[in-house]
Amino acid sequence: MNDSAPTDRTGDPATPDLAPAWWRWLVLAVAAAGLLVVAWACLTEWGGVVHGHPAYAVLLAVTALGGLLVVWRARRALPRRRGWRRALGIALLVAGVAWVAAVAWLRPLSAVEPALGAMRSDAAVTVTESATRIELSPTGGTSPTGVFFQPGAKVDPRAYAAVLRPLAEAGHTVVITKQPLSIAFLSVGAFDGARGDYPDVERWVVGGHSLGGVVAAIEADDADEDADAPAVGLLLYASYPAEDVSDSLSTAVASISGSRDGLSTPERIEESRADLPADADFTVVDGAAHAFFGDYGTQPGDGTPTISQDAARQQISAASVEFVDGIDEALGD
Template sequence: MVRFTRFHSAAALCLSVTLASLTLTACAPATTTAMTSAASGTAVASIPNAIDIPATGETRAALVIYPGANVAPEAYRWLGEALAGRGIRTVIVRFPLNLAVLEPNRAGRVIKALGLPAGRIFLAGHSLGGAMAAQFLAGQGAGQVAGLILMGAYPAGNVSLHGQPLLAVLDLAAQNDGLSTLPEVQSSLPRLPEKTRLVVLPGAVHADFGRYGEQKGDGLRVTAREVTEAAIIGEVAGFIEGVAR
């Protein structure tokens, strides 16, 4: 995965727009299939170009996840499967070349397809995915979700959500993150709503948010991955359950 701050130059963003256009032109139209909720047996439309994990029983809320750069969406399936039993449907978005920077507004189509009120939809992003999720909500995505979850991520320097006081934000930072360092995450707080809740995961690293292996440049993990994952699940589920309406 590429450290997302490298994509914030004007040249990189111009290139991403060009690449996104070429990719979209080359893609065949996606088809929509049906999936079934394990407990209720109710058929619901599955979101195309994504890993769609239905809630067990009634869907109380939905979480849309933007993966980190060069990370396959399957790396975050563990989180969606853990949330399913708490009535949370999880949609992990697929991007061209596994780079959210190539189509940062893709959440708009996913949100529309979910068919839920904005108060029950949440957007999350890891690393570059978090930066692009924040960019989406600062632009055309404003008002479309109840909350944002940043995982080892922070908004780009030219992106601010501070003027959206109704947007709830959970900011999960890994204490030993060598890529999105704790000081960088803390310095971004003025660009987030005042009620943003920062949670520092002790002894955790950047790669603890997804199951994709070790990462070059990351810090030293001193807390077992399963302990950190349990903390992430608890924080994410608690945040969604506390905000969803």
């Protein structure tokens, strides 16, 4: 058995063909960035990570494991890659950078008070939470009209507990869905899945905030003529449909917006009148910003409010209850 070291053609020991040191450090930097992003998300938005859809927690775990594996693999000099292997290595590095950036961008906005307090059950409302939804159920008489709600992008679903709780106190079952990665477009179909789980709810108002409202409009438009548990209302919080549903949507519509919204601006809300049925009801909360439709702190790009969030929340909740109760009255319940 020959235990001698490999040699080149001259008989001298072969020099390992290694990648440049800067490449190794670049790979390590991307891996370290991934680990730092995981730590940052967990330390700053732990509530949103734990109480959101489990998809983001899984994404963080995969990122952490991948980062640790890369660090372990790169603890020694890396071999030089040539040809297609080199191209693959570059592609993987670029993909790693994009992955880390996406994980950072998807960091949720965690719920704050009074939403956290509204997540507790009392004599009027029972609150239950699962991996995919939050349910606010009235303990007394229950209306046949339920409310299914799509949160805004990257927002902890618990953030809407306080603003929607008055609907449950008024007798309406409220279901807040948890979207994969907190993106509403990844939750298309959640309404259909929820309807079968609530046989006592005969009809639904589908609502949503911001991007969640865009998806809510799609879901309401698809379900407004269903024979079983149809959509009878569309409740938009600082939102508008992505396309014209003025002729296809047969439900009642309520659009509630803020005059100081820097994202779903008053101009965009006004323009959405042409895309909604002619009898859609528009309510503008004077002085309210985009983030006032949930309790999750400030939001980048939002406007500067001129009223308190408590005052805005009270108006939003009151308009919501009036809208849903009005549907019951119109249908004779």
